[in-house]
Amino acid sequence: MIIAAVFAVIAIVLVIAFAAYSGRHEYTKRRIRTAFGPEYARVRAEQGGTRAADRELARRSQMHDRLPLEPISANDREFYATSWQHIRGGFLDDPGVAVTSAAQLLTRLLEARGYPVDDQGEQLALLSVRHGPALADYRQALWVSERLRTNPASMPTEAKREALMQYQTLFEDLLTEPGAAVSRRIKESEVTP
Amino acid sequence: MNAEPVMNQDTFPTEPTHRWADDGGVLTEERSPEPDSVEQESVEQESVEQKSVEQESAEQKSAEQESAEPESAELEPAEPQTSMETSSKATSDPVVSGPLLSDAAEQAFLSRWAEIQVGFVEDPPQSVRDADQLIDEIAAALLEAFQARRTDLAADWQDGSPGTEELRLALRRYRAFVGVILPK
Known part of the structure; x- marks a missing residue:
């Protein structure tokens, strides 16, 4: 009985954690997509899928973070x-x-x-x-x-x-x-x- | 009365063009994007009407050069009427032989021109309309300057009864003015 209850609690915690994780993940993806604007549709067409497009956009963001963007005087x-x-x-x-x-x-x-x-x-x-x-x-x-x-x-x-x-x-x-x-x-x- | 030919409407607009055409030609070749060049190149295209017709043509440059030719050709007939070496013997009377427009007025027109030229890529039809309007205003300013100078010249001989020497000097001033209008 107690063991079953423990399992149930663990299962519930896992489900909530997963939901939170994927929700957050979904949110991040959506935010990136809107940030890229019309470019997102283009990347998706080029990459042949939403998943690959998200990966590409994430890669771009990372590369961009490494750019030493110089201010213009x-x-x-x-x-x-x-x-x-x-x-x-x-x-x-x-x-x-x-x-x-x-x-x-x-x-x-x-x-x-x-x-x-x-x-x-x-x-x-x-x-x-x-x-x-x-x-x-x-x-x-x-x-x-x-x-x-x-x-x-x-x-x-x-x-x-x-x-x-x-x-x-x-x-x-x-x-x-x-x-x-x-x-x-x-x-x-x-x-x- | 004596000054009638000077006031001929056909001759006066060619004066600025003529001077500008030379400056503009040189600068176009340099193709250096300096503010001055923008203003002076401008000048090449005296007639807005011509430009609007040509604006779509790829060979604008050659078209402009061609359009400059007939312009100066028009000057020829007017030339012989005046004495041969008008400008070389022109008196250094600033009232008569100085530029028609003040520096400030000229600068104002030229900077407006520069704006029009830069604005072409944004709105071609509007820039051609603006150019037409600008020419109209320049013409009005020049005409006003002409009238003022003519009044000044007339004062030499219309008041009282001038002797031959006064009339000679008056005529010299007229000649200098013609030199300003038709500098060649």
Whole structure:
């Protein structure tokens, strides 16, 4: 009798523990999924399943945690913002060059921030951790850039204009991200010595 | 009355264009994204109407250069009417031979232009409309400056009964002004 009761209690405790564990696990997964936004559906399609997708997202989060994300100083931020305006102004005379320059400046910013720039797949994977919503635009712009590289005449002006605006989505997302830009006070103390 | 030809509506808008076209050409080649270049490149495209037609074309640059040619060609017929070496002999009278717009006014127009040019990628139709509006305002400002200068020149000979020497000096000032309008 007593033994049966003990077993029953143990069983109940186990069930509750399991439920709590899986509930928490489920919660974490859901939180990660929402954090990745539209990128989650993409990963699931790529990985061929929810389970594999969750694993991939967890891997990305881990890799991202190891990134030495460098803050952008106020001076550099100013430089990037101004350069971007110039590139936009240059569109009038040569849309193709403007798109290429935008891609280069964006790459430079990504590199300065600490994202890998040699492996585009991995770069996109890591960007998806914090910049998921901007990635759809970024991918499309990259596609246009690729087409421009192979056949410059293949893209109409409007496609180039859109690509520039799509690059801008990620560009702004990177520059306005909390922690990306050093506050003015820190900048001044950096400058004075 | 004597000044009528100067006030010809067809000739005056070409003056700024002409000067700008040279600056812009050089800077376009550099393709350096400096603030100045944005402003001055701008200048290449004097006529907004042309731009709006061409904006979708991939060869905008060549189109712009072509459009600059007829512009300067239009100047030719007006040129012979004035004396040959107007600008070289222009008096250094700032009231007459100085720039038509003040630096501040010119800067204001140019920075508005820079905004329009940068804004093109965001909203092409709006930027073309803004450019059209800007040209309208620049034209109005230039016209006003013209009228003011013309009034100033007329004061030399319309008051009293000037002698030949006064009239000679007055005419020299007119010539200097023509040199400002048609600098070639």
